[in-house]
Amino acid sequence: MSTNRVAIVEASLDRYLASAPAPLRLLASADPLRPGSRLTAGQALELFEDMALSRALDVAARELKRTDRSYYTISSAGHEANVVLGALLRPTDPCFLHYRSGALMMARARQLPGSDPALDTMLGVCASSDDPVSGGRHKVWGSKAGWVPPQTSTIASHLPKAMGAAFALGRARRMNVDSGVPVSSIVCCSFGDASTNHATALSGLNAGRFAARRGRPAPILWVCEDNGIGISTKTPEGWIQETFEGRSGVPYFLAAGELDEVYDAAAEAVHCCRRQRGPVFLHLKTERLWGHAGSDIETSYRRLEEIEAIEERDPLLAAARRLVTTGAATPAELAAVVARTRERAMAAAEEAAGRPKLATREAVERPLAPWDAAAVRAMAEAPADAAVRSEAFAGALPEQAATPQRRTLAAMINAALHDEMLRHPEILLFGEDVGRKGGVYGVTQGLQRLFGQARCFDTVLDETSILGIAQGAALMGLLPMPEIQYLAYLHNAIDQLRGEACSLQFFSDGQFRNPMVLRIQGLAYQKGFGGHFHNDPSIGALRDIPGLMLAVPARGDDAVRLLRGCVAAAKACGRVVVFVEPIALYHERDLHQPGDGGWLSDYPPPDGSPGSALLPGEVGVHHPDHRDVLIVSYGNGLRLSLRAVERLEREHGVRARVLDLRWLAPLPFEAIERHALGCGGVLVADECRRTAGGVADAVIARLAEADYHRPMRSVRSADCYVPLGPAADLVLLSEDEIVAGAVEAAGRR
Numbered sequence: 001m002s003t004n005r006v007a008i009v010e011a012s013l014d015r016y017l018a019s020a021p022a023p024l025r026l027l028a029s030a031d032p033l034r035p036g037s038r039l040t041a042g043q044a045l046e047l048f049e050d051m052a053l054s055r056a057l058d059v060a061a062r063e064l065k066r067t068d069r070s071y072y073t074i075s076s077a078g079h080e081a082n083v084v085l086g087a088l089l090r091p092t093d094p095c096f097l098h099y100r101s102g103a104l105m106m107a108r109a110r111q112l113p114g115s116d117p118a119l120d121t122m123l124g125v126c127a128s129s130d131d132p133v134s135g136g137r138h139k140v141w142g143s144k145a146g147w148v149p150p151q152t153s154t155i156a157s158h159l160p161k162a163m164g165a166a167f168a169l170g171r172a173r174r175m176n177v178d179s180g181v182p183v184s185s186i187v188c189c190s191f192g193d194a195s196t197n198h199a200t201a202l203s204g205l206n207a208g209r210f211a212a213r214r215g216r217p218a219p220i221l222w223v224c225e226d227n228g229i230g231i232s233t234k235t236p237e238g239w240i241q242e243t244f245e246g247r248s249g250v251p252y253f254l255a256a257g258e259l260d261e262v263y264d265a266a267a268e269a270v271h272c273c274r275r276q277r278g279p280v281f282l283h284l285k286t287e288r289l290w291g292h293a294g295s296d297i298e299t300s301y302r303r304l305e306e307i308e309a310i311e312e313r314d315p316l317l318a319a320a321r322r323l324v325t326t327g328a329a330t331p332a333e334l335a336a337v338v339a340r341t342r343e344r345a346m347a348a349a350e351e352a353a354g355r356p357k358l359a360t361r362e363a364v365e366r367p368l369a370p371w372d373a374a375a376v377r378a379m380a381e382a383p384a385d386a387a388v389r390s391e392a393f394a395g396a397l398p399e400q401a402a403t404p405q406r407r408t409l410a411a412m413i414n415a416a417l418h419d420e421m422l423r424h425p426e427i428l429l430f431g432e433d434v435g436r437k438g439g440v441y442g443v444t445q446g447l448q449r450l451f452g453q454a455r456c457f458d459t460v461l462d463e464t465s466i467l468g469i470a471q472g473a474a475l476m477g478l479l480p481m482p483e484i485q486y487l488a489y490l491h492n493a494i495d496q497l498r499g500e501a502c503s504l505q506f507f508s509d510g511q512f513r514n515p516m517v518l519r520i521q522g523l524a525y526q527k528g529f530g531g532h533f534h535n536d537p538s539i540g541a542l543r544d545i546p547g548l549m550l551a552v553p554a555r556g557d558d559a560v561r562l563l564r565g566c567v568a569a570a571k572a573c574g575r576v577v578v579f580v581e582p583i584a585l586y587h588e589r590d591l592h593q594p595g596d597g598g599w600l601s602d603y604p605p606p607d608g609s610p611g612s613a614l615l616p617g618e619v620g621v622h623h624p625d626h627r628d629v630l631i632v633s634y635g636n637g638l639r640l641s642l643r644a645v646e647r648l649e650r651e652h653g654v655r656a657r658v659l660d661l662r663w664l665a666p667l668p669f670e671a672i673e674r675h676a677l678g679c680g681g682v683l684v685a686d687e688c689r690r691t692a693g694g695v696a697d698a699v700i701a702r703l704a705e706a707d708y709h710r711p712m713r714s715v716r717s718a719d720c721y722v723p724l725g726p727a728a729d730l731v732l733l734s735e736d737e738i739v740a741g742a743v744e745a746a747g748r749r
Contacts, residue, residue, distance in 0.1 A: 054102035056345035073294030076102030135509035159204025163191035164472020194230025380568035383608030412556030430481030487522025513574030621661030
């Protein structure tokens with residue numbers, strides 16, 4: 001069905017160009033297509049050629065698929081009206097694009113000397129390793145030179161980061177950080193009409209409007225390419241206009257009709273966005289030809305008469321008629337353009353089909369998780385400016401603090417945040433309640449006062465938007481440090497990490513990156529507060545994300561050194577790093593007995609000394625001379641394990657070594673194996689849920705695969721939500737369970 005409809009649409013255009021009479025009067029190249037229009041005859045002819053090339057590439061992709069030489073057939077056919085945006089926007093206007101953006105990309109490429117958009121497109125369709133965008137990892141629209149970060153998400157999950165990029169344009173300027181684009185740039189973000197119903201889309205749209213209402217510049221051009229259907233589900237007639245027209249603070253423009261009318265409406269929208277430095281909504285009417293993709297049997301949900309009516313509204317045919325009737329071109333000229341673009345597309349297709357593919361696992365993985373240990377180490381341990389620190393801390397440096405209140409985990413993280421923001425002026429810290437309030441637990445106190453609202457600010461109450469701001473800010477040259485208030489809240493927005501942030505370097509072949517350090521207040525054991533949403537014992541969803549780095553401190557001094565390593569990993573290697581802070585340990589002071597101060601620590605100064613930062617693989621070892629059993633743990637489990645050590649020796653004669661993982665992704669397997677070989681057995685004390693919520697499965701599996709034949713056990717929290725009040729103790733990992741598990745792993749009864 002699809003191939004036949006393709007041939008029918010092509011034949012319809014050919015018949016018109018073969019039979020249409022030549023115009024009585026030809027326009028000069030500089031003449032407007034109609035009186036008062038911004039579109040000239042010369043520009044219109046270029047737009048038609050770009051539309052025709054996009055269409056020809058869609059046809060070529062289907063032909064290659066028919067002969068089993070390509071892998072992608074979602075086409076731009078019917079959406080060619082977006083060509084006007086490719087011509088109107090500047091190459092320095094970042095674009096986050098819908099997957100039907102072929103014509104836009106052809107027109108944008110005209111502004112990039114030396115580019116070959118036909119071959120580039122077909123290399124992506126064929127998944128060739130020569131593809132200059134993704135290196136053969138996916139068919140995406142993208143261009144480093146043209147400021148088009150590739151988007152693999154097709155259901156609106158790119159909207160929040162597009163908004164974040166627009167928001168960060170002005171923020172970078174205020175912070176004297178080079179964003180890589182002129183201050184007059186705007187951001188363009190396109191999406192389909194069906195996608196506007198997605199919660200992620202609404203998050204991005206709302207955040208942009210919220211920023212504008214708060215007086216924060218966010219020049220973003222929202223482009224809804226409305227073809228009236230999402231795969232097989234129709235959008236109600238008038239839905240987009242009813243939903244988005246008349247919203248305060250977001251001017252609405254409708255682009256429909258003839259090519260010059262669409263061009264003029266889009267030009268107004270672009271000019272408005274650039275002038276007002278705020279969000280603008282462009283409603284671009286389009287059609288969808290040939291179904292959702294090559295495998296889509298459109299007649300299963302659309303009547304043939306409906307399909308034929310859509311084909312009669314083919315925008316390429318309409319543009320040809322408009323150019324001929326206005327005198328911008330003769331039918332013969334346009335027929336020559338069509339023939340030339342078809343030949344060019346098929347030549348590119350044949351060339352791309354013979355190009356190499358990714359051939360090894362190493363080649364596929366290469367851009368996923370770049371790592372330069374030497375660069376990270378040098379950055380993390382670089383000494384801070386003593387005079388700057390003394391002034392910022394008003395002479396009371398954290399390493400000189402003597403009172404317990406200044407040496408808790410929360411206080412240590414607070415001081416480390418001060419230091420890192422002093423050392424790295426491009427850091428932005430933001431989230432819910434982090435500014436004036438200083439965080440729910442006081443961890444960000446004083447940061448806004450010292451660094452101002454440009455660098456420490458409160459956001460809209462929406463985790464998706466927070467992570468969108470982070471991605472966009474990172475693309476604009478900033479180093480974002482967003483905060484998610486509780487671990488359970490992350491699950492509302494985790495695809496912004498999984499599908500977007502952590503995939504960017506992979507799907508752009510390392511050309512784009514969005515480094516960040518995401519701070520999450522999490523884990524369990526809070527007393528007298530919370531229930532599940534404030535006591536979430538599960539990091540499994542984070543560990544499942546390819547390329548993500550995950551650090552969990554337990555003690556204050558470790559937290560400081562880990563945070564330095566996290567910031568350096570993000571800045572030097574472009575990594576996405578998550579730093580989970582155990583809430584229950586924030587203000588803990590004691591370890592064994594009230595008043596013993598065993599959980600307080602001294603602040604490691606950023607003086608450049610070796611060991612002043614921690615990198616992946618660097619674990620903490622307590623009681624290294626004990627050999628009966630190795631207890632592997634992290635976070636709250638570390639404190640429980642250290643308490644259990646005394647009981648084990650006193651009550652059972654078992655001398656336990658404790659290994660603090662610190663890094664949960666990547667796990668420090670080499671250190672685990674090394675210390676396991678020095679002990680009579682291994683116990684993993686995992687505070688997270690029993691069923692893949694933590695790390696126990698991975699640690700035990702690795703030891704088993706390494707032929708570790710001594711006893712291995714694990715104790716974990718129940719596979720259950722955490723209830724409110726004392727009942728929480730019934731489902732969380734306990735000290736008693738650690739003692740019993742360690743005795744068993746040590747081979748004692």
